[in-house]
Structures are given as C-alpha cells and as structure tokens.
Amino acid sequence: MAKTTIPKTKKSTKRPARKNGAKVSATRNDDGSDKFDPVAAQAEYLKRKESQLESIKSTDADLLKEMLYQMVLGRVFEQKCAEVYRIGKIGGFCHLYIGQEAIAVGSQMALRETDYVITSYRDHVQAMVQGIEPEAVMAELYGKAGGNVGGKGGSMHMFSKEKNFFGGHGIVGGQIGIGTGMAYAQKYRGDDDVTLCFFGEAAVNQGIFHESLNMAQLWQIPCIYICENNRYGMGTSQSRAMSTRNIAKKAESYGVANEFVDGMDVMAVREATLRAIERGRKHSLPTLLEMRAYRFMGHSMSDPGKYRTTEEIKNFQTRDPIELFHESLAEAGIITEEEFEEIEARAKQKTQEAVEFSENSPLPDEAELFTGIYKD
Amino acid sequence: MPTLTIRDALNEALREEIIRDDNVFIMGEEVAEYDGAYKVTRGLWKEFGNKRVVDTPITELGFAALGVGAAMAGLRPVIEFMTMNFAVLASDQIINHAAKMSYMSDGQFNIPIVFRGPNGSAYQVSSQHSQAFEAFYANWPGLKVVMPATAADAKGLLKSAIRDDNPVLFLEQERMYGLKDDVPEDDDFTIPLGVADVKREGADCTVVARSMTVPLAMQAAEIAQKDLDVSVEVIDPRTIKPLDIDTIVESVKKTNRLVIAEESHAFASVGAEISHQVMENAFDYLDAPVFRISTAEAPMPYAKNLEELALPSVEKIIEGIKTVSYI
Numbered sequence: 273m274a275k276t277t278i279p280k281t282k283k284s285t286k287r288p289a290r291k292n293g294a295k296v297s298a299t300r301n302d303d304g305s306d307k308f309d310p311v312a313a314q315a316e317y318l319k320r321k322e323s324q325l326e327s328i329k330s331t332d333a334d335l336l337k338e339m340l341y342q343m344v345l346g347r348v349f350e351q352k353c354a355e356v357y358r359i360g361k362i363g364g365f366c367h368l369y370i371g372q373e374a375i376a377v378g379s380q381m382a383l384r385e386t387d388y389v390i391t392s393y394r395d396h397v398q399a400m401v402q403g404i405e406p407e408a409v410m411a412e413l414y415g416k417a418g419g420n421v422g423g424k425g426g427s428m429h430m431f432s433k434e435k436n437f438f439g440g441h442g443i444v445g446g447q448i449g450i451g452t453g454m455a456y457a458q459k460y461r462g463d464d465d466v467t468l469c470f471f472g473e474a475a476v477n478q479g480i481f482h483e484s485l486n487m488a489q490l491w492q493i494p495c496i497y498i499c500e501n502n503r504y505g506m507g508t509s510q511s512r513a514m515s516t517r518n519i520a521k522k523a524e525s526y527g528v529a530n531e532f533v534d535g536m537d538v539m540a541v542r543e544a545t546l547r548a549i550e551r552g553r554k555h556s557l558p559t560l561l562e563m564r565a566y567r568f569m570g571h572s573m574s575d576p577g578k579y580r581t582t583e584e585i586k587n588f589q590t591r592d593p594i595e596l597f598h599e600s601l602a603e604a605g606i607i608t609e610e611e612f613e614e615i616e617a618r619a620k621q622k623t624q625e626a627v628e629f630s631e632n633s634p635l636p637d638e639a640e641l642f643t644g645i646y647k648d
Numbered sequence: 649m650p651t652l653t654i655r656d657a658l659n660e661a662l663r664e665e666i667i668r669d670d671n672v673f674i675m676g677e678e679v680a681e682y683d684g685a686y687k688v689t690r691g692l693w694k695e696f697g698n699k700r701v702v703d704t705p706i707t708e709l710g711f712a713a714l715g716v717g718a719a720m721a722g723l724r725p726v727i728e729f730m731t732m733n734f735a736v737l738a739s740d741q742i743i744n745h746a747a748k749m750s751y752m753s754d755g756q757f758n759i760p761i762v763f764r765g766p767n768g769s770a771y772q773v774s775s776q777h778s779q780a781f782e783a784f785y786a787n788w789p790g791l792k793v794v795m796p797a798t799a800a801d802a803k804g805l806l807k808s809a810i811r812d813d814n815p816v817l818f819l820e821q822e823r824m825y826g827l828k829d830d831v832p833e834d835d836d837f838t839i840p841l842g843v844a845d846v847k848r849e850g851a852d853c854t855v856v857a858r859s860m861t862v863p864l865a866m867q868a869a870e871i872a873q874k875d876l877d878v879s880v881e882v883i884d885p886r887t888i889k890p891l892d893i894d895t896i897v898e899s900v901k902k903t904n905r906l907v908i909a910e911e912s913h914a915f916a917s918v919g920a921e922i923s924h925q926v927m928e929n930a931f932d933y934l935d936a937p938v939f940r941i942s943t944a945e946a947p948m949p950y951a952k953n954l955e956e957l958a959l960p961s962v963e964k965i966i967e968g969i970k971t972v973s974y975i
Contacts (some may be wrong), residue, residue: 388721421754431753438720439753443744449710450745453717460673460699460723480740483710490705644755645789647813 310587317591320537324600327539333606337615339381339538340601343373343594345619346397349406350569352623353396353413357573361630362413366427367394371568374593375500376401378541379468379561382549388436388458390451391470393428394500395440398470402437404430410626411633418633422640444505445471445478448497452484455495459556466494466552468545473562474505476519485526485560494552496545497523497560500535502567507579523560535563536593539600565593650833655825657799658688661806662726664835666692666700669724672810675702675711676728676765685730686766686825712738712763716746719761719815726810729765732781732819738763739784746815747790759815764806767795767819768860768911769948772955778948780912782858785817786889786921792816792841793888797824797862800831801886804839812841821860821911844892846899850881853905853969856896856922858885861909861941861960868965876966878973888918896922897929904935907968909960914942936972941965 328336350368357366369376372394380389380401391398396409404420412419413427420430428442438454441447451469458465475481476499488495499519503510510517523530529551533544541563548559566588570577601607607615652660665672678685680693680703693701704711708729715725729735735742742763750758769778786793794809794816796802802820809816831837847862848869857865862884869880881899885892900906906926908919923938944958969975 390717421752421756424754425752429752431756433753433756438717438757439749441745443740446713446740446745449713449741450717450720452710453714453719454721455717456714457718457721457723460718480709480713483707484713486705487707487710487714644751644753646792647750647755647758 313587313591317596320534321596321600321603324537324539324597325604327543328600328604328606331539335381336601336606337611339377340594340597340607340612341615341619342377342381342401343538343597344615345406345622346373346376346400347594348616348619349400349409349623349626350396352627353410354569354573356627362427363415364426365393366413366573367571368569368573369394369397371588371593372500372502372535372565373397374538374541374597375470375498375535375563375565378538379498379545382542382545383466383468386436386463386465388438388451388454388465388467389470390438390447390454390467391440392444392447392472392475393440393442394472395428395430399430399432399437399440402432403435404432404437406622406626407629411630414630414633415635416630416633417636418629423636424640424644445475445480447471448475448478448484449480451497452488452493452495455488455493455552455558456491459493464553466496466549468496468498470498470500472505473499473501473503473510473519474508474513476522477513482526485523485528485558488558489527492556493558494556495558496548496552497558499560499562501562501564504567504571504579506571507575509579520560520562528558528560530560530562533561533563535565536591536596538593538597566591649830651828652799652803652831653826653828654796654799654802654820655686655688657803657831658806658820659690659692660831661803661810662689663692663695665807665810666696668835671722671724672726673700673702673723674726674728675704675715677704677706677730679703679728684728686822688820688825689728708734708737709741712741713745715761716741716749716759719746719759720749720757724760724810726762726764729763731777731822732765732767733777733779735763735765735781742785742791742815742817743788747788750814751790758813760813762806762809762816762818764818765820766822766825768821769943769955769959770822772950772952774950775947780910780943782819782888783912783917783921786918790815791889793819794841794886795819795859795888796886797857797859797884799827799829801839801845801884803831804837805841805886808838808841811838816841819859823860824863827863839886841887842890842892843887844883844885844895846881846895847884848880848882850879850903852879852903853907853973854881854883854896854899854903855907855909855965855969856883856885856919857909858888858918860911861965864960864962865909865965867962868969871962871966872969876970876973876975878969878975880969891922891925893922893925893929897926900926900930901933904933905972906934906938907941907965907972908938909941909965909968911943911960913945914940915945917942936974939968939972941968
C-alpha cells in the first residue's frame, strides 16, 4: 500500500530556487524566526492553497485520495494513541506525529518500493505510510506479541525489512549517519535507489548531522535528508538552541543541495521530494530538505507543555495540513464531502481494529527475552 | 607453513575476504593511499581501488554510522579505527545502534560489521592513546569481542569476524603487529569465534592471558618451569565475548590455581568477570585466591619508567604464579 510510481516531473533537475516564492513559507524569515501574525497567516494559508491547487491538477486523483487517507489515518491513529496512553495501555515514551502528517505522506509516497526509509523515535506514522499495518504498530505500542517487532521495540523502534523501513531510532541524530550508510550501500551496489532519512531540527545540533552531510557530498551518496522542523527540541525552541536557524542553509557549508519546504503543504513536500529523488537517482547526489511544520502535541505524552502558550498552538492549528489538503481537493473537485466522510470513517475503523487486535494479542512469550540478540 | 607477522596475517585475511565476497569493503582513516597508519592494509588500495578500500575524513562517528547503515542494507564493512581510543567517538554507533539493531528489530536487521584497530598501549604515547577497551564493549549483549595474540589467530579470527553476521570488535595491539609465527596457507583457514586456545599445557597453575599479555605469560611460564619447577598452563580465550569459560574452568579444575594477566585496568575488567565465573563454576577446586595482574589504576603516564611500572610484565606474572603457589 501507499506506494506509487514516480510521475514525470516538469521541474528542473538543477538545484531548485529556494527563493522562487511559490514553495517557500511566507512566515520564514532569514533568521528562521517565526513570530505568529494572524493576518499574514491567513494570507499564507490562501497562498498555500493556491499553490496546492496548481500541483493537484498535475497529480493522479487516486493517488491524491490515498495521500489524504494516509494523513487522516495518521492523525486518527495518533489521537487514539494519546487516548489509550492516558489509560495506561501504552508504557514508556510515546512521541506523536500530529501536525506533521504532510511530511511523511508527501515524501514517502513519492518513493518507489525499492527505496529505503529511516527515521527517529517519532516513527508511528512513517511506519504506517511505509506499509506496516496499523494493527502491528498499535500492538507494538501495547507491548504485545503481535507487535511490529514482537514487543521488543515499543513506540520508538518500528522496523520492517520487507517494507524497507529501517527503523525508528532513539538516539537523537543517530539515524542520520545510518541513513547515509544505507544510501552508500545503494550506490555501492550500483542501484539508482535513494534513502529518505528523517530527523528533527534539534538533531541538526548533533555532530553526526555535520559528519554525515560532509561524507554524503564528498562521496556523492544519494541520501535525502529530511529535517522535520517542528520548532521544538523537546521543550527548547529552535531560537533557544541554534545560533543560526536557517537549516537548509547549513547544507551549503557542505555543498549539499538544499531546499526550504513548507511542511504543512503535502504537495509542496511531494514536489520537493521528487526533485531530490531525481537528483539522487540521476546524479547520485544528496539533498537536504528543511520542512517546516509544527508539533501540535507535546514532545512526548509526558510533556507538560509549559514552554509554549495555548494561543501559539491554536494559531498553528489554524494552518492544519489535513484541513488545507482536504479543502484543496474539494475545491479542485477531486473529492466530495461524502468521500471525505468515508475516508474519515475508514481511518477510524482501521484504528479501532488496531486497538482490538492489540487488546487481544498475547503478551510476548518469556523465551523471547533472549531471542534475536545475535544472528546465528 | 609460511611465517608471517601479525600485521601481514591481518593483511592476508583482509585481502582474501575482499576477494571472496563483493560486499566486503574496508573503510577508515589512512587505510587506502597511505597504506594504513600501521600498514595493516598495505597494498590493498592499489590492488582493489577506491570502492573496496576507502579513505575517510577524520570523522569516526560518521564513518562508523555509515558502516552500520551499509551493514543494515546488506554490505559487510570492515571499519578500521586508527586506534581504539578514537573509537570512543563512535561508541554511540557501536553500543547504542549496532549492538541493539538485531534485537530491536526482532531479528529483521542484523549488522555484519567488524570494527577493528589497535587496542591498549603502544610505546610512550601517554594517557589518551594507551587504553584497553575490551571490558567496555564486552559488557553489551549484541556485540562480540575478539583479541588475537598470534599471527595465525589474527588471520583465522579476522576471517571469521568478517564472515560473522553480527557486529564484532576486533581488538589488535600495536606492540604486537611485528610478532611472527606460522600461519596456515589456506584461503579458507578460519578459527571459530568463542573458542579458547591452550597456548601451553601445564599441571600446576593456570594463567589466563589475552592480547599483549599472552607472550608475557609464555615467557613467565618458561621461567616458572625452569626456576620454580612450577608447570604453568597458559590459556588465551582469544574471543572475549562469547567467552569460552569451559576451557578455563577445566584447566583450573586440573591446576587448582589461577592467575589472570590483562592489559586493561582492573576495575570491572574482563579479568574480574573471568574470576567471578571461575568462582561460580570451580569454587571448590581453587587452592588459592585468584590473582590478577592489570594495568595500574592511573591514566597511562608518558615517562618510560612510569609506563613500565603501570603495565603488566613477565616479572609481575611470575610474582602472581608464586603467590598462588605459596612460593
């Protein structure tokens, strides 16, 4: 599921202009600051929709509907996670993706099946978009035998070799170097596959980000680095953690092609990813995409959220990526209201089935404690 | 049977495995054009080129991570650290990532990778270049730790490590690269991981040594035989993890005395672990408390006399043999 062939893109294969306006968020200031202005936000929303409508025209309608479904499923699933976490069904850490759905859906659904994906601990939605069944993801959160990795990994460590999903990783930034190595292997074998490597903006302050980008450009490794800038590293805002906040620009230090992308606009994400994919497949070159979004929920379920105001969250919620895409598809005549309701109902049904599956799945057998440590 | 140095035996192992398996490549600082900081990779880049022998920037965390990712995707990287001291920068990838990947993914992704390089002291290179890390890595389920002490073992164990489907720390010793012995001439000569070797048979006292302390223990055993009439059995576990404790326990049951000689510091060391396991498995057979020789509990000093004082020596091992023998 959730896999498509890559449509031919009309965009230039050369380094895309970040300053062409169309795909760059109006709220982006050069220093990366993001003060909220309701008037500007409304103007931005309309501009974004205008841009989406343009992109929608050249994209297959069934694919668009599937993208919307995946975004809605991601939202509904994560809301359910929060609900069952609160009643003690899920233990440990639980990092939710609400607000960032456009990034996973827009980028991963631009891949082909042989490409690779790796991400951080905020991995439920990436795992599902990559084709891991919601039942297996939820059962993993429940710590049950039917979980994606048999209850050994939990929220932060979803994996599927079959779906080329190289995991959920819990050390901030660790997967940036691993993703670089996955793409290195693709090039070593002479394939023209690429790797999508996700990480948050706070990981950019780790040494591994800089070491990886240097190697990737030096050795021409087809890794697509997707920085999901949700503006907070746990409870510390980007402005309190980063001396220069234009992350896309940091790639220029290493000669890596880069693009600033509106991470609330699934079509902008898709198109930027397609450009990066082409650069990877044709020229075996890396790309850094900084995708600006907003984390609607806390860092994890145990986050009291005292570092930001309710007003700030509400303001950003007015730019909900799912509402935007829904409106755009409706205006473009791609879906009817009935069809949207059907999508929502299907997502809720699927999520409910995942919960029921997880409730009924047995606990892992005690012998599992010692399996899989080494490969014989 | 040809006589090779440990350096050349390692070189042969790498060369043969590169030829044997297209997925094997070696990566590290100065491994290619420079021929290796310690010449372990001498000639390989000229023979196999940039794809199989890759010079890296000084970016230990980065190329270790790249190796882990490449291994997840099916390649068999051999990552050389110029010294294991520098691998501490990469230990996030070795411990947090490589060691756990198979388990966290419920066996879906294994990591066939070798992290190798010189471990322990050299000659007056002071505190930051003289550390022995075997206990650090052996503590983590998911890793294997190998420490050869002869050329034949170096070759056979490195070939096994490269063919192993798990992350292996292959710890060499700079002082030992020039030591020579006979090495079988066979492209498929391997020594299985996890099997100890009785380097010298004896009846009165067991000395368990590894890496640098093996040749020291062999000398001490000769002297003990000649001067003290004590017959010493020298056992080299060769693989620290998994540890072949059975061979050690069997020996202790025969000799009733155990000396452990190691280059690492004593606290929470591999020697401490061996001592504990012997206590568990052969408590009633011990006629004396286990005696341990480790590097002094101080960072390594530069001055030659202080360095000698800090390190294990033949004399210290003989003292240990005398102590457990109540001589």
